[in-house]
Each structure stands twice: as C-alpha cells, then as structure tokens.
Amino acid sequence: MFCVIYRSPQRDQTYLYVEKKDDFSRVPEALLKxxxxxxxxxxxxLDGSKKLVGADIKKVKTALREEGFYLQLPPPLESLLKIHLSDANKV
Known part of the structure; x- marks a missing residue:
C-alpha cells in the first residue's frame, strides 16, 4: 500500500494523505476548501520501510482504508508561559 502526501498551502504543517495521486473523491469538500x-x-x-513524521502508520492505513484520507495537523504549540514556569521551577 502506498500513500500520496500533500501539503496545505494555507495551513502550515498540515498534510493530507490519500491512496492515489490527485484522487480527492473521498475527501469532504469542506475540508478541501x-x-x-x-x-x-x-x-x-506504507510497508514500514519508511517512517512517517508526525503520524502513526497504523492510524494512517486505517483512515485510508475506512475514510479514504488522513489529515495530519500540526502539533500543538508549546505554551511559552508553561516552558518559562517549568524552567523557573528547576532553579
């Protein structure tokens, strides 16, 4: 099984995985918009020979099979306040 990965020009670090190149037929119109x-x-x-960055290969395979696509969103931003407080507690 292969997957084709597209990046969003509008949303940083957002990727769309589909099974076939340029086949977005199973992707909801609102999502594409x-x-x-x-x-x-x-x-x-998706045979495990290459590691996916930021996505679990099992979840990707399941989503492709069941929904026809997988949407990878960026990781949540680390709170600068939380980092600062954490560093302050280490002193």
Missing amino acids: GFGKPKLAMILP
Whole structure:
C-alpha cells in the first residue's frame, strides 16, 4: 500500500494523505476548501520501510482504508508561559 502526501498551502504543517495521486473523491469538500489547493509533497510506501513524521502508520492505513484520507495537523504549540514556569521551577 502506498500513500500520496500533500501539503496545505494555507495551513502550515498540515498534510493530507490519500491512496492515489490527485484522487480527492473521498475527501469532504469542506475540508478541501479549508486545506487549499493541495501541493504534492511525496509518495511513500506504507510497508514500514519508511517512517512517517508526525503520524502513526497504523492510524494512517486505517483512515485510508475506512475514510479514504488522513489529515495530519500540526502539533500543538508549546505554551511559552508553561516552558518559562517549568524552567523557573528547576532553579
């Protein structure tokens, strides 16, 4: 199984995984509208030979099979206040 990964031109660190190149037929229209025109990032095998950055390969495979796509969102931003307080407690 392969997946085709597209990056969003509108949302930083947001990626859309589909099974076939340029096939967005199973992706909801509202999602595509918010995602923007997908920009091809890469094509990867999902056989475990390559590690996915920021996504669990099992979740990606399941989502592709069941929903026809997988949306990878950016990790939550670390709170600068939380970091500061954590560092202050170490002193």
